[in-house]
Amino acid sequence: MRYLSNVTTLEFFPEKCTGCFRCIEVCPHQVFIMNGKKAAIDDRDLCMECGACMINCAFGAISVNAGVGCASAIINGMITGGEPSCDCSSGSTSSCC
Amino acid sequence: MEEPRVKKRVRIGDIRKQTSCCASSVEMEQEPLFYQESSCCPPKKAPETSASNFVPPIVQTVSTDWLIDDYLGQIRCRVSSYRNSYIVTPGLYAVGRPDNGSDVFASANYKLSFDILRSSLKGMNAWVIVLDTKGINVWCAAGKRTFGTDELIRRISDAHLDKVVSHKRIILPQLGAPGIAAHVVSKKTGFRVYYGPVHAKDIPAYIASGYNATxxxxxxxxxxxxRLVLTPMEMIPALKKFPVYALFVLLIFGLQPSGIFFREAAVNGWPFLLLGLLSVFSGAFLTPLSLPFVPSRAFAVKGWIVGFIFVLLAQGILRITDKSLLAFIYLFFPLLSSYIALQFTGSTAFTGMSGVKKELRYALPVYKAAAAISFLLLVISRLGQWGIL
Structure with a gap:
């Protein structure tokens, strides 16, 4: 199954890549492959913008506008004027201090 | 709050670690400090403990088997908001009889996540470190960064993991990766993050292959x-709003110049109650289930197509003749199905934020306009019935 094409904000900067393999390891949709000694984007449209590759890249070689791909979260964000946030965790915030 | 079922309580130390949200010992680079039974801020610092006289915290041993309560709990989580309070206490747990060479697995404090992990560790001796993810599963919590770098670092130091095990491996579920900067964890704690498989059931194979996931x-x-197990939580919230819709329909169709008539409401309104139910079924059940087979990649379009087919089929039986009502059913109900189907983007494993935003950019104005026109069509139809138009 694939979602819309040409929408992901995923960007890869090969000059910063050290070929550590982390992005390939963490991507749940196999967007990255090894191309010689560096990683490369294999199938950009499979990206779901979870952000796992970016946060795990110690060298800043990946950028993506990570967020929840959830319609109600985005509508919530539009209503409140803030970032998209789902209500899945409401009511369970810790009370202390 | 439910505690995980405790097979036996192994007392391997005499200091009960009480975690507190303020006791932030994240930046600990020196010997860990104990916060004994601290309640809330500011934490009381206990004397420093050296490695030689370290006493590990009490660790609960949990079974790898599920009892009937665990199965019932899973079902309740799949169909109701029960899942919002289905939690385990964060901290360190033991599976089997782990020692300082045993593997350490991290999990979320959503009990279902924890249950799935422990049942996948059958026959193993392992440590499980549960992060406080506010009762949310690993993947969603990682997206919210509660299954996050700081929380992991804090749990590692709170559990004195460097004293509990002699190695430096901590195995995380791969889907925890969006919340964790592995290199930061490694720098701050010395533990190297190993991303395990997506599914806990693959853990034995992952371990057997020397920590390699295929x-x-x-x-x-x-x-x-x-997709099927997710549909109840798509349908139930939609059905909860149904009584409001039903009341509105009955009111519209019961309304006469001389008052509200219940018989009129039931006789003229029931086809629209049926179409409403069909649209919920179409958007929240059939569209999610038949996702790969419905044309288009946009969920709004998929939902519209399935919804439109339902209206076509239903009209074959209902045989509505009023032109305004006919226009109403073909306009309103497929779009209702479309809107409900679009909500499923929050539950899928492949939709991204940019795509959903794009869909909404096109779909929301259509929904708004259609809602207004639909209302107008209903009014026109009623006025026609009353002989006013």
Whole structure:
């Protein structure tokens, strides 16, 4: 199954890549492959913008506008004027201090 | 709050670690400090403990088997908001009889996540470190960064993991990766993050192959069964709003110049109650289930197509003749199905934020305009019935 094409904000900067393999390891949709000694984007449209590759890249070689791909979260964000946030965790915030 | 079922309580130390949200010992680089039974801020600092006289915290041993309560709990989580309070206490747990060479697995404090992990560790001796993810599963919590770098670092130091085990491996579920900067964890704690497989059931194979997950183990799929178990939580919230819709329909169709008539409401309104139910079924059940087979990649379009087919079929039986009502049913109900189907983007394993935003950019104005026109069509139809138009 694939979602819309040409929408992901995923960007890869090969000059910063050290070929550590982390992005390939963490991507749940196999967007990255090894191309010689560096990683490369294999199938950009499979990206779901979870952000796992970016946060795990110690060298800043990946950028993506990570967020929840959830319609109600985005509508919530539009209503409140803030970032998209789902209500899945409401009511369970810790009370202390 | 439910505690995980405790097979036996192994007392391997005499200091009960009480975690508190303020006791932030994240930046600990020196010997860990104990906060004994601290309640809230500011934490009381206990004397420093050296490695030689370290006494590990009490660790609960949990079974790898599920009892009937665990199965019932899973079902309740799949169909109700019960899942919002289905939690385990964060901290360190033991599976089997782990020692300082045993593997350490991290999990979320959503009890279902924890249950699935422990049941996958059958026959193993392992440590499980549970992060406080506010009762949310690993993947969603990682997206919110509660299954996050700081929380992991804090749990590692709170559990004195460097004293509990002699190695430096901590195995995280791969889907925890969006919340964790592995290199930061390694720098701050010395523990190297190993991303395990997506599914806990693959853990034995992952361990057996020397901590290597195959491409299959690393890839998220979204099978019909995965989709099916999600549909109750799509349908139930939609059905909860149904009484409001039903009241509105009955009011519209019961309304006469001389008052509200219940008989009129029931006789003229029931086809529209049926169409409403069909649209919920179409958007929240059939569209998610038949996702790969419905044309278009946009969920709004998929939902519209399935909804439109339902209206076509229903009209075959209902045989509505009023032109305004006919226009109303073909305009309103497919779009209702479309709107409900669009909500499923929040539950899938492959939709991204940019795509959903794009869909909404096109779909929301259509929904708004259609809602207004639909209302107008209903009014026109009623006025025609009353002989006013």
């Amino acid at each position: 491409k299959e183990m690393r890839t998220v799929r979204f099978t019909w069964l995965d």
